[in-house]
Amino acid sequence: MADINSGTKISASAIGDGTAVPGAAEGGTDAAWDIIELLFFAYRDFVGDPDEVLLKYAFGRAHHRVLHFVNRNPGMKVADLLDILNITKQSLGRVLKQLIDQGFIVQKEGEQDRRQRLLYATPKGEALSLKLAALQTERINRAFGELGPGAHEAARRFLTAMIDGDNREGVLRQIARADRAKVR
């Protein structure tokens, strides 16, 4: 049942049979065990989809993330990518170098600021990025198909609300900007 409660007391309910579970409540608030665990399993399966394909290229999830965001944000600065991925430039450098050497990403000198190395996916890089996104989209669409209409909107609202308040605006702007950039 929907039990988003008032005050500090939150009750988790069991999956499946709808049995309410009275909480142990040491601190007065029940942990949202169901969401915590569903998120774990859902995310595990979600990121697992592309693994098989990545294996054929001898790439890992780190490469996937880099390629994904570069493809989605053509001409992005290295610094922006670092911000999104939340890793150090040394960590990024390792996988980025491989993606560049193998022709999935190219760098162009910035026009206004020639210190910048703007990142672009090559056609080859775009193809791989799309292939991986297609796999994940398949899962997402299957889920939305099982649920009723409005599921997409509900999922988007939920996931957005789960993001840090500080980042949320930036993330939404980034997604909107990327959508525009890829329409052209």
Add this chain to the structure above:
Amino acid sequence: MADINSGTKISASAIGDGTAVPGAAEGGTDAAWDIIELLFFAYRDFVGDPDEVLLKYAFGRAHHRVLHFVNRNPGMKVADLLDILNITKQSLGRVLKQLIDQGFIVQKEGEQDRRQRLLYATPKGEALSLKLAALQTERINRAFGELGPGAHEAARRFLTAMIDGDNREGVLRQIARADRAKVR
């Protein structure tokens, strides 16, 4: 469902291996870029919450996952934990040993089958597990608070639908069983 997400079509040619995309009768389905990226950012923030606490114990996310599931499933077998985590016993062994040595988890010989080493969180282990779950629950409840009533149910349905069909039943059973087990 058609606002942010429009633009790049996924087509068989772009995918390259001829994989059919469900619902792509007229030459392509939009990749669900928004959900893909929101899931990435939401999960990143979600698993990041406990990191600070874990640092104080010199533990990582691997320890967190092990402690979490052991606490939620008192008396579970090592083999079951391996199934849930999808890692090798050698990988598990490393972190499990530390959790045992430092008194967060204990093992008891199985009663019917004395080869088994059933896993239990100690009071100390349970306390840490709850502390970490409370952090994540805080984020979840904040999100549900921002969204209307029904958000919990909607999120649960979405996340459930995102899980592999094969595992889904098992996951739901596991969550339900754990909920009962923790009611003592």
Add this chain to the structure above:
DNA sequence: CAAAATATGTCAACATGGCTGACATAAATT
């Protein structure tokens, strides 16, 4: 203009947490 700040790259070393393969032990099953 000289100095400082910025964007990026690189080298070296180290930590975490995956993996494979081989082998060991005790207990249950056949």
Add this chain to the structure above:
DNA sequence: AATTTATGTCAGCCATGTTGACATATTTTG
């Protein structure tokens, strides 16, 4: 008695994260 199962362990490799130090080119600033 032989085999299978549940678990543990040693050894080494790999991917990907970290810190710290330093280099280079370019832009910004006093």
